[in-house]
Amino acid sequence: MKYGSLILEKKEYVYLKRILNISGYAEDFETQKSLQRFSEELKNAQIVDEADIPEDVIRFNSKITVYSKNGWEKTIQLVIPSEKDAKKDKVSILTPMGAALFGYSEGDTIEWDFPSGKQQINIVTVTQDEKQKKIEIPI
Incomplete structure (x- = not known):
């Protein structure tokens, strides 16, 4: 892990904690398990101000290209x-x-349990959408 732990912007962190607390409705066991692991990772995350978040950290509206050891590559937002x-x-x-x-x-390379099984994925590129700077986090 490039920075030693997850890095989150303060407002995004507060929003995530809120939605994770109410997301017990996950449709399947694998999704619920993923959200539980994510909640655990958040406990050790670095929480920083907007100005201090590195450009290559994945956050809301980031565009990410990922590559799987299984041979697929995908770009998502x-x-x-x-x-x-x-x-x-x-x-x-x-x-x-x-x-x-x-x-x-x-x-970064991540090993995660997906509905299709455990996979290792590499984060190839991260770009921030210009809309990123103006994200409105619902209250």
Whole structure:
């Protein structure tokens, strides 16, 4: 892990803690397990101000290209649950892929349990959407 632990911006951290507390409704066991692991990782995360978050850290609206040791590569955008859209590759934070990636950075490798089984994925690139700076976190 490039920075030693997950890195999250303060407002995004507060929002994540809130939605994870109410997300006990996850549709399946694997998703629930992913969200539980993500909650555990958040306990050791570095919480920083907006100005101090590195550009290559995955956060809301980040565009991420990931590569799996299984041979697939995909570019997605990580979004709040209400903005998810599979046709546009917008993945909710409340999915196993969203939970696996949030707070990690470009160059990191993650081993995570997905519904299709344990996979090792590499974070190839991370770019921030210009909309990122203006994200409105629901209260």
